[in-house]
Amino acid sequence: MDLKLELLVLPVSDVGRAKAFYETAGFRLDLEKAVSENWHVAHFTPPGSECSILIGKGITSAAPGSVQGLYLVVTDIQAARAELVARGVEVSEVFHDAAGIIYHSHADGDVVHDGAGQERLAGPHPERASYGSFATFSDPDGNGWVLQEVTRRAPGR
Known part of the structure; x- marks a missing residue:
């Protein structure tokens, strides 16, 4: 069985600020979607990676900044x-x-x-x-x- 890690959810407080940071860092923006003022996501992939990150509002109850390592x-x-x-x-x-x-x-x-x-x-x-x-x-x-x-x-x- 192959199990491939594809996506990590990162809790952020401000989607626009986090989006600008990851774009500056060279991550590729794969998708951005805002359905309402309570749900807004941006999907990024680091250069050369097969695993992506998802930042957003309304996608996790984890505290912003709590993902480490x-x-x-x-x-x-x-x-x-x-x-x-x-x-x-x-x-x-x-x-x-x-x-x-x-x-x-x-x-x-x-x-x-x-x-x-x-x-x-x-x-x-x-x-x-x-x-x-x-x-x-x-x-x-x-x-x-x-x-x-x-x-x-x-x-x-």
């Missing part, structure tokens, strides 16, 4: 960060973990270490190891995104 995999973390910054998106500096630990997202929106004592270091992983370099950004409501550099997939992917 949305990973965007890139082959060149520095180039991806530079392109987003050039488009006007505030992106963290590239970082890696001192112990080479893979990160996950925490409920407060920050990407955190898997264990106590790890340290976030500036710059890409020194060996540019796949899964080892990161940068983060958020949409205007605080929904949190992580850029992760992957140049070679782990077995089974």
Whole structure:
């Protein structure tokens, strides 16, 4: 059985503001529809992705900004960060973990270490190891995104 993740719903407080942000970030607008003042959606796809996002009004009871840890995999973390910054998106500096630990997202929106004592270091992983370099950004409501550099997939992917 194939199960393909196709769409993620992101809660936002202002559809127009969120729409402008995702357009600025280079996401493709696939559909926008407003049926009433209480229901308005915009469907976006990140460049190169098969999974899309849906933002809107009247589509979820989740709090705006409550979705965290949305990973965007890139082959060149520095180039991806530079392109987003050039488009006007505030992106963290590239970082890696001192112990080479893979990160996950925490409920407060920050990407955190898997264990106590790890340290976030500036710059890409020194060996540019796949899964080892990161940068983060958020949409205007605080929904949190992580850029992760992957140049070679782990077995089974």
